[in-house]
Amino acid sequence: MDRLREGIRDALTEGPVAGVMGLILDGGHPRPHLFTKGRIEDLDRLVVGEARYPLAAVLLKVLRNDLDAHLGIVARGCDERAILELVRNVQLNGERVVVFGVACSSEQASACQCPQPYPSSHLSGERVAPVSDSEGLDRLDRLSEEERLQYWMDQFGKCIKCYGCRNICPMCFCTTCTLDEDDLIQTGTIPPEKPIFHLIRAFHMAERCIDCGLCEAACPSGIPLRTLYKKMRNVVTTRFGFTPGITKEGKGPLQYLGDGKFGEQEGH
């Protein structure tokens, strides 16, 4: 923790970094905060731990107002995976984002069922083994197609269309969203049209989902969204040898579609 604070303090006071996105303890609750040189004393209240936020998405929000800003981020394994994909999808400029890594404890790793509970390097914590959980998925895969459809229709039927899954997702960076289009999915009803509402989102997650599990944690209706997206992730890994957040180099498989210029375009 001290090394982390020191690292951030040095980068803010001596380095080129204008601000560092992290969590600050405020009224007993951690919340995202941009630590800056001007308020260096805020660093005393920097926390890492149980609380989880899509910090990469918050960072992206800040950077959208100032694309050239040089910012840092306190990143757990999941946050770094998100940054990798945001860079690959031309949302963040990788050269202007500095990662201050935090390795998660084994308790955190198992609570999150994390496939990679550490970033590429870290200033705080110790590396622990990944916790792979495919139990939910295996169980569903063993069901007959009919039973599986019934299971998912039942789960999708609980949806209250709060958009929590999309709003919390560090990979939902689009500025317009298919899920808001009345022509594609009827607005004003709950549950939203099923299964299309959830399947559209699942397909959009195919080469993006970094398996952080924030969607499922945010879902007030307890829909096992992570299991759904895990399935997509597995398919993409098996078919294309590409795993979002893990595969370091190259484009995502869907980025080769169209005229092949996706990688050169800004935004989406």
Added chain:
Amino acid sequence: MTNSVEELEDAACILIIGSNTTVAHPIIATRIFRAREKGAKIIVVDPRKTHIASYADLYLAEKSGTDVAVINGLLHIIIKEGWYDKEFVEKRTEGFAVLKTFIEEYTPARVSEITGIPEVQLRQAAEMFAKAKQSSIVYCMGITQHTVGVDNVLSLANLSMATGHIGKWASGVNPLRGQNNVQGSTDMAAIPNVLPGYQSLADDAVIAKFETAWGVTLPRKPGLTIMEMMDAIGTGGIRALYVMGENPMVSDPDIQHVKKALESLELLIVQDIFPTETVALAHVVLPGVTFAEKDGTFVSTDRRVQRIRKAIEPIGEARPDWQIICDVAHAMGAPDFDYASPSEVFDEIASLVPLFAGISYDRIAENGIQWPCRTKEAPSTVFMHKDTFSKGLGTFKPVAYKAPAELPDEEYPFILITGRDAFHYHTGSMTRRSKSLTGQINRCYVQIHPADAKKLRIKAGQLTRLRSRRGAIEVEARITPIVQSGSVFVPFHFAETAANVLTNPALDPVVKIPEFKICAVKLEKVA
């Protein structure tokens, strides 16, 4: 709620009656879904086949306003079959013999005729609820907003006591409160017949305590309920009205009457965060602050006193409600309204209200404390009535089924039910300012059963006029079997086509709640 929200997950059977839970209390619905996934039986009783009804093991499609008959019918079967909790009845209650005799006439055949629920379903529900290890009742405005609202609640109390499903973990009677702090405002006696903490106006010791603390002489007579106020305006009883955070121009029944009443006031003061339909009629507007701009406490539906912490400073001229109230009091010559902070106000509450006596800002901390909490050492009360009821023994109060105040006739052949849509909250004063919510829906509609729509040649999306004895609105038709044939449903959030133009201001004789859930209307196609 006698239980906590989280306990619902552990119930073995949940009887949901008059609650459109997924739409109106989605977070509580989640607990019910979890219970269901753990094997709990879900029974839904409602005249509409609501979303949660589609997840029920048993859905009883009652006729509107027949809840007392349904519950008496269940009790009849439970007592006849010997499925009631004999030990609980003997040790914890009184008046069972009277109930037993009274309930005789609610035979399945008769109840089925009144309610429209098949006898076999009544039997199934009775067995499911009575025999489950832990059963909970969840109810909402579908129970209370009737001229028999109190009777409905009493019959649910009878059911829970007879089956011993109260005073235990995951077992009790659970009304779901609507606003985030409606429990808190009731606790603090924003009702006319008690002092804070439900302390009686008839109790001399209570009165003496408050008179000493406040240095005033308190009136001993109960005041007026909101519906009685509307009637007392213009007849010389009330000349000025101070409305805080309420929008009766959309939320009260028979809006045309409400409007006339408010317009005839000599002085209307409205304190709110947005310019509502009621603010539009005000002589004086006092801008309050939103949740984000204030410190204080909210009390949630499960009696949990929680802290609210200011995130930003008040914007513009807006000020915290407690400061506005103190200033008004000062201007009226009451200098003792003198507090430095909300926590000082809370300390006064703790000193005068036994239910809150052990609660302070320090103890509330991050997780809140559930009342009753009578001493500084007392723990949070997770569920109520564990070993005894507040009055000692629980008394069975048999109630007879009574018909609603206004039923359909030849001229007005449909029952109108009003209620909530998933995307808006109450009078829309907040939610209709949200782009993402108005993007989902921003127009009123009426749900009509396909058979009725066919008969009246009304097509989906067509503008349809609803008329009651009090007024008319024109809204878009939604053809759906969610409603029974002979009934229509309109959400009441939309001021420009307010459902409450139509509703009947008939009141429950005891608590004066209006019958929002049933009035007679006719439907006409708009040319």
